[in-house]
Amino acid sequence: MRTRTERRERLVPHTVDGETLMVVEEYTVEVPVPPRDWDQIVLTGALAAVALFLAVVIVWSTTSIGDLLARAVSEPAIAYAAATGFSAGWIVCMAFEWLNRYDPVRIQRPRTAGHAFLAADMAAVCIHGWVVDSLKVGVLGAVLSGGAKWLWTIALDHQAAPLDARTQQWVSIKRGEVGSRLALGAVRRQLTRAESRAAAEEAALRTRPDPNPESPDDEPEIPEGAPALPSSGPMTIKDAVQTARSSGFTDPDAVLRYVQKVADANAKAETVNRYLRSA
Structure with missing residues (x-):
């Protein structure tokens, strides 16, 4: 050892x-020293080879399709930038296949979309070969793109350990629970923002300026013939009502104006009327 x-x-x-x-x-x-893990070494080498092959295919496809599109536009940079979308489409779908490798249902959509993007990529490469009078080269380039996708699928199937039916259901339930929590959190944030906007709008409506504001100098008019203000200090609302009654005022509005002047400027008509009824 x-x-x-x-x-x-x-x-x-x-x-x-x-x-x-x-x-x-x-x-x-x-x-x-543990023995060499040849399985891991072989897997690492295989994945590196797939990644290298994928990079070569991307360069080949982008060059071919970019040259094809450049015949229709005046700026070659635009054509080559658009050409990257053909390869980027099925490569991004492969990334989503990897993320959903433990869910046989969710993996189907990115896999189908990846095949569609790959078919468009291979068709564009073949058309470029036909346009430049080298259809065989175009077909060979398309086969390279298909081979890269096939190798990736093999590597993905090797990494995705199959789950039995019960474990798959358990994973789906847990994923649904976590997804529900995330969705509820997003909905709560939306509701909080909406409630904040509604509260701000209601507050703005409540604080609109009065179309007929009263001047600070506008003071309640004291009824004619009302007794003078007491010299001993402010009166209570009840005392002011009794003073106004004893002076012969019976009009509630006149009594209210007198109370607001000598007792409480914020006196309410209901309070004054209650004292008038009890007097």
Whole structure:
């Protein structure tokens, strides 16, 4: 069994002049070396080869389709930028296939869309070969795109461990629960924003300026013949009502104006009328 030497550290007691402290001590230890994981090595190499093959196919497809589209536009940069969409479409779909590799239902839509994008890519490469009088080269380039997609599908199937029916249902239920929580959170945020806007609008409507504002100098008019203000201090609403009644005022509006002047400027008509009835 192969081993390797590793340097490690540990705390050991060390005493100087009768005082003991913990200090760091380095030491070496022989640890066994695990055998090479050839399965992982082969898988890593295969994935690297697929990625390299995919990059070559992208460059080939973009170059061919870009040259084809450049015949219809005056700016070649625009044509080559548009050409990247043919390869980007089925490559993005492959990414979604990877994300949904444990869900046989959700993986079908990106897989179908990926095949559609791949068919468009292969057709465009073949048309370019036909336009430049080299249909065989066009067909070969299209086969390369199909081969890259096929290799990716094989790698994906190898990585996606199949789930039994019950486990698949359990995963679907848990995914649905988490998805519901995320959806409810988004809905709550939307409702909160809507309620905030509604509250702000209602507050703005309640605080609109009065079309006929009263001037601060507009004070309630004291009925003619009302008694003078008391010199001992402010009166209560009840005392002001009684004073107005004793002075011969019977009109509730006149009594209210007098109370607002001598007792409480915010006195309500209901309060004054209640005192009038009880007087």
